[in-house]
Amino acid sequence: MRRISLCCALLPAIACTTPAFAGALRLSPFVEYGTEYNSNQFSEPESNRRSDSVQRATIGTLASWPVSRQRLVVSAQATRYRYSRFDMLDHSEYSGRGAWEFQLGPLVFGSLSYRQARYLQEFDNRDDRQPDFIREQEPQVDAYVAVSPDWRVHTTAGYLRLDHGLDSQRRFDRRETSATLAAEYTGKPGSVIGAGAEVIDGEYPGRESDDLFSRTFVQKTPFLRLDWKYSGVSRVQGRIGYTERDNSGGSDRDFTGTTGRIAYVRTLSAKTRVTVEFSREIFSVDDVDANFVRDTGGQISLAWNYSPKLELAASAAHREQDYQTLTRAASRLDKVNRFQGELTYRPTRNLAVVFNGGIVDRNSAIPGESYDQWVGGIALRVTLDPPPDQN
Numbered sequence: 001m002r003r004i005s006l007c008c009a010l011l012p013a014i015a016c017t018t019p020a021f022a023g024a025l026r027l028s029p030f031v032e033y034g035t036e037y038n039s040n041q042f043s044e045p046e047s048n049r050r051s052d053s054v055q056r057a058t059i060g061t062l063a064s065w066p067v068s069r070q071r072l073v074v075s076a077q078a079t080r081y082r083y084s085r086f087d088m089l090d091h092s093e094y095s096g097r098g099a100w101e102f103q104l105g106p107l108v109f110g111s112l113s114y115r116q117a118r119y120l121q122e123f124d125n126r127d128d129r130q131p132d133f134i135r136e137q138e139p140q141v142d143a144y145v146a147v148s149p150d151w152r153v154h155t156t157a158g159y160l161r162l163d164h165g166l167d168s169q170r171r172f173d174r175r176e177t178s179a180t181l182a183a184e185y186t187g188k189p190g191s192v193i194g195a196g197a198e199v200i201d202g203e204y205p206g207r208e209s210d211d212l213f214s215r216t217f218v219q220k221t222p223f224l225r226l227d228w229k230y231s232g233v234s235r236v237q238g239r240i241g242y243t244e245r246d247n248s249g250g251s252d253r254d255f256t257g258t259t260g261r262i263a264y265v266r267t268l269s270a271k272t273r274v275t276v277e278f279s280r281e282i283f284s285v286d287d288v289d290a291n292f293v294r295d296t297g298g299q300i301s302l303a304w305n306y307s308p309k310l311e312l313a314a315s316a317a318h319r320e321q322d323y324q325t326l327t328r329a330a331s332r333l334d335k336v337n338r339f340q341g342e343l344t345y346r347p348t349r350n351l352a353v354v355f356n357g358g359i360v361d362r363n364s365a366i367p368g369e370s371y372d373q374w375v376g377g378i379a380l381r382v383t384l385d386p387p388p389d390q391n
Helices: 007-015 168-170
Strands: 026-036 052-067 070-083 092-102 110-118 133-146 151-164 173-187 190-204 217-231 234-247 255-267 272-287 290-307 310-324 328-344 350-364 371-383
Touching: 151 168, 173 217, 217 255, 234 272, 255 290
Parallel strands: none
Antiparallel strands: 026 052, 026 371, 052 070, 070 092, 092 110, 110 133, 133 151, 151 173, 173 190, 190 217, 217 234, 234 255, 255 272, 272 290, 290 310, 310 328, 328 350, 350 371
């Protein structure tokens, strides 16, 4: 697999960010304990559904350290899950991200970051109940270069390594090297409009060269991007492109199509914000009867800060996932409705009580793939030094 080297991108930033002075280190450690009930733990049809409840304990921290015009930002957390009924699912998860936000004079700024996580794979598109733990590692560089008062160049480069823990899932281990390059217009304060292209070079290292499914692929997406402040209370954000994916093993598993996302953000008041979003994605699927999925849908989200002590976040989404071949539609079409909500109550600066709930309803044309599910839980979080936006 071809790889895009990050060395040339990293060296100038590292060499030129020698600190002149260091500011105060801000640490916000937290602990959280909660419980959640799931009416359909394995996302199975009504005849096979099994419920369970899980207890979770989390410890984590947020850290921010300004150094001259640079900043080091770190977030990390680890969680232990214990299930009441299916103790084979007991496990530990973690996630962490560190970023060096740099600025080189008035013209160049960006970030160098590294992210790593371990988590339990969802069961909604699997045929067994064996737990499969996924580990992701992702370094990335994201840089902006101003070429005039109204124009800048935006470039990113990254590498994703995804590994499955279950032996039967190793053929889905994935490596991706990605890069984007875009020109952006910033002449209107608070707004950005641009055009660019993204390239992803991927590999499934656990597959043989004669595997039924592709071992390598190259995916290219030219795109237009918009983040436009329409007024003091309205903003339009979006990206639209045309994705072309070339898979190894012949053209019968290649695909192309229009992809994109557009969102309208409306600030109704100082306490309330509503977002309406529509999107269309095309992604590869490893299925004998289909080689890609068209995922189209929309979502509406509400963020309501009733007071410094009480806030609500809620969303409702509908998606249609159409499994395709190059010559005809496959026999599977999934329609998925999802509703989620979270209510946070902070009786004191350091203490938060979080209530969460959600409903998923999937209606599939394939027998045995439809299911419904609801979850609900409560958690208690203690933060020793909350960030300023939570004070």
